[in-house]
Amino acid sequence: MTLLSGRLRAAHPDTDAGRGLRVTPLRGVHPGARADTLRLAALLLAGVTLVLAVAVANVGGLLLVRGLARRKEIAVRLALGATRLDAVAPFVAEALLQALLGGLAGTLLASWLGHTIAALYPSDVPLDLRLDPTVLAYAGLLSVLAGLLVGLVPGMQAARPDLVTALKEEGAAATVTGSGRPRLLGALIVVQVALSFVLLAGTGLLARSAGNVARGGGFDPDGVVTLRLRPRLVSYGPARGQAFSREALRRLSRLPGVRAASLAVALPPFPGSPVPVGLPGQPPAPPQDAPTALSGEIAPRYFRTLGVPILRGRDFDDHDTAGAAPVAIVDRTLARRLWPGGEAIGQPLVVAGRIHTVVGLVPDVGYRTALEPPAAQVYLPYWQDGGNVDARLCLRAAGDPSALLPALRRELRAIDPGVPVTEVEPMSRRLDAFLAPVRAAGSVLGLAAGLALLLSAVGLYGVLSLAVARRTRDLGIRLALGASRRQVVTLVVRDAALLVAVALAAGLAAALGAGRLLAHYLYGVTPRDPLTLLAALLLLAATAALASWLPARRAGRIDPLVAIRQG
Numbered sequence: 001m002t003l004l005s006g007r008l009r010a011a012h013p014d015t016d017a018g019r020g021l022r023v024t025p026l027r028g029v030h031p032g033a034r035a036d037t038l039r040l041a042a043l044l045l046a047g048v049t050l051v052l053a054v055a056v057a058n059v060g061g062l063l064l065v066r067g068l069a070r071r072k073e074i075a076v077r078l079a080l081g082a083t084r085l086d087a088v089a090p091f092v093a094e095a096l097l098q099a100l101l102g103g104l105a106g107t108l109l110a111s112w113l114g115h116t117i118a119a120l121y122p123s124d125v126p127l128d129l130r131l132d133p134t135v136l137a138y139a140g141l142l143s144v145l146a147g148l149l150v151g152l153v154p155g156m157q158a159a160r161p162d163l164v165t166a167l168k169e170e171g172a173a174a175t176v177t178g179s180g181r182p183r184l185l186g187a188l189i190v191v192q193v194a195l196s197f198v199l200l201a202g203t204g205l206l207a208r209s210a211g212n213v214a215r216g217g218g219f220d221p222d223g224v225v226t227l228r229l230r231p232r233l234v235s236y237g238p239a240r241g242q243a244f245s246r247e248a249l250r251r252l253s254r255l256p257g258v259r260a261a262s263l264a265v266a267l268p269p270f271p272g273s274p275v276p277v278g279l280p281g282q283p284p285a286p287p288q289d290a291p292t293a294l295s296g297e298i299a300p301r302y303f304r305t306l307g308v309p310i311l312r313g314r315d316f317d318d319h320d321t322a323g324a325a326p327v328a329i330v331d332r333t334l335a336r337r338l339w340p341g342g343e344a345i346g347q348p349l350v351v352a353g354r355i356h357t358v359v360g361l362v363p364d365v366g367y368r369t370a371l372e373p374p375a376a377q378v379y380l381p382y383w384q385d386g387g388n389v390d391a392r393l394c395l396r397a398a399g400d401p402s403a404l405l406p407a408l409r410r411e412l413r414a415i416d417p418g419v420p421v422t423e424v425e426p427m428s429r430r431l432d433a434f435l436a437p438v439r440a441a442g443s444v445l446g447l448a449a450g451l452a453l454l455l456s457a458v459g460l461y462g463v464l465s466l467a468v469a470r471r472t473r474d475l476g477i478r479l480a481l482g483a484s485r486r487q488v489v490t491l492v493v494r495d496a497a498l499l500v501a502v503a504l505a506a507g508l509a510a511a512l513g514a515g516r517l518l519a520h521y522l523y524g525v526t527p528r529d530p531l532t533l534l535a536a537l538l539l540l541a542a543t544a545a546l547a548s549w550l551p552a553r554r555a556g557r558i559d560p561l562v563a564i565r566q567g
Contacts, residue, residue: 029127036437039520043441046517047202047448050195054452056146057195058459059098061188063091064154065466088155095151096144103143107136157184189463190503192456197507197540198514199449204532205518205525206442212524213435218365219268220307223259224394224427225401226267227408230420232389241389244419249299251411252395257404261395262302263382267427269434271366271377272296275352279338282350293334293376294366295351297385303362305396313345313360320381327381329360334376351378367435370522394427401426441521453540457547464496464551475558485556492555496548504537511536 005021029037067074074087110117114129229248231241245263253261266272274292300316303309313329320327328349335344347358360379368375382388397404405424412421423430468475475488515527525532 040437040440040444043517044444047199047444050199051448051451051455052142052146054192054195054455054459056150057188057191058455059095060150060154061185061192061459061463062466063095063150064157064185064188065463067091067154067157084156088152091155092148092151095154096147099143099147099150100140103139103146107131107139153184185463186499189460189499190506192452192459193500193503193540193544194507194510196449196452196456197504197536198511199445199452200536200540201507201511201533202514202518203442203445203449204536205515205522205527205529206438206445208525208529208532209522210435210438210442213367213431213438217268217367217523218308218363221268221427221431223397223399223401224306225397225404225408226392226394226423226425226427226430227412227421228390228392228423229263229412230390230422231416233420234418236389236419238387238389242383242386244416245388245391245393247415248412249393251415252393252408255404255407255411257398259396259398260301260305261393262299262305263391263393264296264298264302265382265388265391266296267392267394267430268306268365269367269431271375275378276350277334277338277352277376277378278350280348280350280355291337291376293330293351293378295378295380297380297382297388299382302379302394305394306365307396308362308365311361311363313358315360316379316381318383321383322386324384326354326356326384327359328356329362329379330358331362331364331377333364333374334378335361337376349378351380356380367523370519370526392423435523438521438523441518453543456540457543460496460500460544461547461550464492464548465554468492468551468555475555479558488558489552489556492552493548496544496552500541500544500548504540507540508533508537 001021001023005019009016009019024031077087078084110129111131118127118129229245231244236244249261249263252258272294275295277291277293298316300318300320303315310329311332316327316329328351330338330344330349338344338349339347344358344361349356349358362379364374365377366375382391395401395404395408408424409421412419475491478488478491479485511533512528519527
């Protein structure tokens with residue numbers, strides 16, 4: 001590579017003087033995609049970690065309820081001389097067995113679904129998701145830690161009873177709702193619901209972001225096909241390269257089914273490179289403080305091809321060539337920045353040190369994440385830059401743009417078969433590749449949120465069902481003493497509603513903080529979007545209400561005579 005670099009400098013002294021080559025070992029993901037891939041992997045890890053936390057809280061809550069049911073048995077063992085370690089050991093052993101079996105099943109499932117997981121990432125990111133000793137060791141360690149956590153906490157809680165009270169209590173005494181409910185059990189329910197809210201809110205934000213992207217960033221991508229002309233690769237100079245581009249544009253515009261055609265140096269979603277802009281007569285600012293705008297060089301009919309309306313003024317035309325007066329078209333963001341409350345059309349504008357006259361105003365075009373400020377855009381005529389050689393063409397088709405591809409290639413080969421033509425694809429596919437991380441993040445969090453919601457509902461339902469079963473005699477006595485069935489149902493639902501309300505408040509606070517972690521994937525929506533947060537709140541509240549209503553309904557159907565006899 002050093003030898004080739006020296007030859008390139010000798011062959012092209014005007015352009016390659018002082019340049020060299022840098023060699024980077026290609027390990028794993030390509031360096032250009034590594035940052036985005038690591039960010040997506042971190043999001044995947046965060047999502048499944050939250051699901052694991054919900055699962056641990058779920059199983060831990062159920063084991064805690066079982067421990068409450070065995071308090072009298074444990075108290076008898078302790079009274080007969082058993083140590084607290086003897087009382088805790090069965091809980092830990094049971095939880096470890098469950099965790100190891102679950103970890104084994106999950107590892108096998110992950111090995112079978114490796115290709116599905118890899119499909120969540122962009123197609124240009126090669127991933128090897130085969131199991132290896134590191135993955136197996138990680139899964140085993142995670143299972144052991146989860147098992148210890150799930151078994152140790154409920155075991156220690158159950159192994160610390162008041163012996164006198166525990167030995168005297170009957171089946172109904174150890175309630176899991178109301179004043180007799182351990183605070184730890186309520187905290188576990190709150191954790192499940194709160195984490196589920198975070199995942200649901202994140203999924204909603206990503207879903208809205210994907211919807212905003214699908215509607216286009218100020219332009220209409222449907223029916224547009226793009227391609228890249230590369231005459232520079234076969235040593236075309238500017239004059240010959242622009243002649244090739246003009247002929248290609250002329251021929252392709254006349255093809256049946258082509259409504260409009262144009263070309264540009266860059267196409268969405270990559271609008272151009274930043275250049276300094278300003279007004280004539282303004283004092284020059286330091287380079288770090290100088291205002292900039294994204295510069296895009298376009299040919300006539302570019303906005304018509306992409307479906308962008310011209311708000312005021314005119315489009316570029318065939319008279320805007322190298323010998324004509326420099327002109328420019330600005331977007332609304334740049335117009336508001338430079339001429340607040342005034343008219344931009346006809347105003348002089350300095351772009352990269354050269355004065356242009358503004359002849360048109362268009363809407364903002366492009367995508368920006370929640371972390372990016374509004375980017376101003378200035379469009380310059382493609383044919384006024386005599387140094388342009390390569391170009392990107394865009395054509396709007398009357399029907400399916402993919403049907404035009406054979407005819408496009410045929411016409412370009414007829415001009416010069418030696419000129420490379422690359423990136424021939426519908427613009428929708430081009431946008432899909434650009435926005436693949438958004439969809440991948442949405443898929444990851446969507447699956448995680450669905451699992452968390454299911455686990456939270458099952459956990460809340462299980463805890464309340466066991467609570468009703470443990471309080472059968474107590475509720476039966478209330479009914480026998482004149483309480484209505486509605487009052488009994490309200491008693492169960494009210495206790496669950498208090499827990500869910502606390503959980504939703506905690507989840508809302510956590511979601512407001514976690515939303516900023518998704519800012520790289522949010523287009524057209526803020527991390528604190530109230531509509532998304534409200535939708536997640538209502539969905540989780542409805543799920544919790546359903547999980548609470550079923551046990552409460554069972555409590556309202558208790559037969560008082562049967563319940564009292566059970567005591």
